[in-house]
Amino acid sequence: xxxxLVSVPFIMxxxxxxxxxxxxxxxxxxxxxxxxxxxxMRGGYSATPPANAAGFITSFLCPQxxxxxxxxxxxxxxxxxxxxxxxxxxxxxPYGALPVSGNTLNLSNFQGASAYCTPAPxxxxxxSAIYIGPTFVGYLLPNILSVKTASGGGLPPVVHATLSTVxxxxxxxxxxxxGAATCSTPS
Amino acid sequence: MLHxxxxxxxxPTGLRAARQAIATIEFALIAPVMFILLSGVYDIARVLILSxxxxxxxxxxxxxxxxxxVANADGTVQITYSQAQQALSLVYAExxxxxxxxxxxxxxxxxxxxSYQAVSGACTASATQNCYNAVLGFSLAYADSVKVASxxxxxxxxxSNSATRACSASITQIGPTDTYKTxxxxxxxxxxxxxxxxxxxxxxxxxxxxxxxxxxxxxGTVVLQHxxxxxxxxxxSAYVGGTNAAGNCSGNPxx
Numbered sequence: 001x002x003x004x005l006v007s008v009p010f011i012m013x014x015x016x017x018x019x020x021x022x023x024x025x026x027x028x029x030x031x032x033x034x035x036x037x038x039x040x041m042r043g044g045y046s047a048t049p050p051a052n053a054a055g056f057i058t059s060f061l062c063p064q065x066x067x068x069x070x071x072x073x074x075x076x077x078x079x080x081x082x083x084x085x086x087x088x089x090x091x092x093x094p095y096g097a098l099p100v101s102g103n104t105l106n107l108s109n110f111q112g113a114s115a116y117c118t119p120a121p122x123x124x125x126x127x128s129a130i131y132i133g134p135t136f137v138g139y140l141l142p143n144i145l146s147v148k149t150a151s152g153g154g155l156p157p158v159v160h161a162t163l164s165t166v167x168x169x170x171x172x173x174x175x176x177x178x179g180a181a182t183c184s185t186p187s
Numbered sequence: 188m189l190h191x192x193x194x195x196x197x198x199p200t201g202l203r204a205a206r207q208a209i210a211t212i213e214f215a216l217i218a219p220v221m222f223i224l225l226s227g228v229y230d231i232a233r234v235l236i237l238s239x240x241x242x243x244x245x246x247x248x249x250x251x252x253x254x255x256x257v258a259n260a261d262g263t264v265q266i267t268y269s270q271a272q273q274a275l276s277l278v279y280a281e282x283x284x285x286x287x288x289x290x291x292x293x294x295x296x297x298x299x300x301x302s303y304q305a306v307s308g309a310c311t312a313s314a315t316q317n318c319y320n321a322v323l324g325f326s327l328a329y330a331d332s333v334k335v336a337s338x339x340x341x342x343x344x345x346x347s348n349s350a351t352r353a354c355s356a357s358i359t360q361i362g363p364t365d366t367y368k369t370x371x372x373x374x375x376x377x378x379x380x381x382x383x384x385x386x387x388x389x390x391x392x393x394x395x396x397x398x399x400x401x402x403x404x405x406x407g408t409v410v411l412q413h414x415x416x417x418x419x420x421x422x423x424s425a426y427v428g429g430t431n432a433a434g435n436c437s438g439n440p441x442x
Contacts, residue, residue, distance in 0.1 A: 005210050006217075013221050017228065024232040028239065035243060086269040089276040090331060096279065096286030124273065126280050166243075167280030169251040 012137065019136040019145050023160060026069065026133055030164040033064035034129050041080075041119045041127065042168045049179025053078050053116035061129065074154065075132045077110035080117050083124035084186040089167045092126045098147060098163050105130075105147045105161055117183035119170045125183065126167045135160040223401075230399045237282075237290065238411045241393050244281035244296070245413040248274050248391035252298055253417035256389060264300035264324050264387045264419065271298050275329035278346065278393060285395070292408070293396040295349030300324035301416070302387040319385060326352035352390075386418035 037060045040046065050056040054073035061078070062071035083092055093099075099106045109115060110130060119125050138146025138158045149155040175182070252274040256266035278296045279286040285294065303319040310318035328349035394412040399405050 006214055009214070009218070009221075013225065017225060020225075020229065021232070024236065027236060031236075031239065031243070083273075086273055087276075088273065088331075089278075089280040090286065092280065096283035163283060165280050165283055166247075167251075167277040168247060169254055169274070171254055 012140075015136040016145075019138065019160065022133065022136070023145070023162065026131055026160070026162045027164070029065055029069055030129060030131050030162050033061055034127065034164045034166050036064045037061040038127050038166050038168060041125065041170065043171050044121070044173025045118075045176050045179070047176070049118045049176055050116075051178075051180055052113065053110075055180075056116060069131070069133075071131075077107055077115070077130045077132075079110045079115050079128045080119070080183060081126045081128070082117075082119075082183045082186050083126060083167070085124065087124065087186070089124075089126060092167070094128055094163065094165070096163075096165065098130065098161055100147060103148055105149050105159070107150075107153070113180075116180055118175075118180045120182050120185065121170050121172050121175065123183065123185060124167070124169050126165060128163065128165045131162040131164075133160045133162065226400050230401070234397050234399070234409055234411070237284075237395055237397055240282045240285075241395050241411045242413045244278045245391045245393040245415040247277045247281055248296065248298060248393065249389055249415040249417040251277060252389040252391065253419050256300070256387075256419050258387050258419045262304060262384075262387060263302045264389070266300070268327070271327050272330060274298060274391075275327070275346070276331070278329065279331075282395070290395070290397070292398055294346055295392065295394045296329040296346045297326060297349045297351055297392040298329075299326040299352045299390040299392070300387060301390060303385045323352055324387075349392075352392075386420075388416045388418050390414065390416040 037056070040060055050059055057071070057073045057076050057078060061076060065071045079093070081092055083089065093109065099109060107130070110128070132149075132155060134156075135146040135158055138160060145160065146158045147161050148158055151157070252266065252271065255270045255274060256264050259265050275296050275298050278294075282290070284290040300323070301321050302324050304322050306318055306320060312318045328351055329346035331345045331347060392412070392414050394410060397409045397411060399409060402408060
């Protein structure tokens with residue numbers, strides 16, 4: 001009887017701690033990995049730039065996780081947004097929050113060819129990354145510790161999503177040929 | 188219907204009722220401790236992540252501003268107000284929860300420029316002879332009050348009230364701008380001795396005041412502050428390009 005009384009809240013508590021610490025762990029790893037990965041964007045790729053977002057994730061972002069998180073283009077999504085000269089990063093998508101539409105994670109800006117481009121010299125950019133991980137008590141606390149995903153995307157229906165954003169100004173580097181199209185310069 | 192003996196066994200006796208009451212009391216004793224432990228974990232984790240974000244923001248602002256600014260022939264720094272504000276706005280890219288309005292503590296973001304002016308007359312730099320004076324060119328706060336007021340309802344806090352560095356004809360140290368550290372030892376000392384034609388530097392100060400959940404126990408707020416300076420590098424390239432087409436490295440220095 002005593003165990004029956006205590007076990008449910010205790011297990012909930014344990015799972016909540018797991019969910020929370022996993023979120024913090026993922027956030028810290030993603031922040032650090034993204035900062036290190038965009039160094040090549042900031043200073044110019046030392047070899048042929050990646051052809052798309054998947055190439056960037058596989059070759060530049062994932063190695064920065066040091067194997068501590070499972071990482072591939074089906075779990076990590078990135079978006080490269082050019083920022084106009086004199087613009088303000090306060091007004092740049094995704095505005096510091098996970099892109100959620102109707103209680104569902106909206107990855108439309110993080111998928112397809114438009115999500116990624118090769119930065120041009122002396123331009124401003126914001127790079128956002130979303131990491132999709134498992135949720136522990138997310139089914140019980142939707143939209144607090146977890147978020148729903150759109151059906152048909154190959155993702156679990158409820159996930160733990162982590163967002164990280166980095167802004168930078170690209171250096172005055174000589175551009176390499178090849179790779180994804182150069183980002184357009186916003187007016 | 189239960190057998191009378193089973194019914195008698197199932198009925199709460201005085202001993203069983205007492206044990207249930209003890210279990211309830213035990214849980215009632217433990218639950219607050221568990222909750223406090225959980226919120227303590229949250230507090231520590233948040234302050235660590237915010238500290239990391241403050242460091243990242245100061246680094247990014249300083250590196251970006253020093254890449255955008257141009258060094259004039261007299262050693263002073265040339266950067267437009269718009270460019271400086273854009274560099275300062277990177278703080279929102281680095282601190283998403285502040286951008287989102289979840290974290291609403293007092294904050295500051297300041298960009299300053301320090302240039303070196305040669306002392307008058309002939310001078311030979313040595314360990315004891317300073318041939319340059321470090322001079323503060325400007326110190327700007329991030330002017331985000333309009334955006335914050337119009338786009339984030341209820342979030343009245345902005346970076347616009349950031350403390351700026353006091354103008355000085357000659358400075359020797361790059362310390363924090365926040366008043367809470369006034370009187371403490373500056374973090375970095377500007378070397379003006381034994382240097383020849385030093386580059387101007389951009390200095391970024393970012394701070395954020397985090398209020399823990401149990402601030403009445405911990406003794407107040409936690410001020411996270413980071414100062415970064417970076418020399419101008421206009422005209423230089425960070426590109427580290429590979430070998431030439433033939434791959435024989437003939438373009439590399441030979442000695």
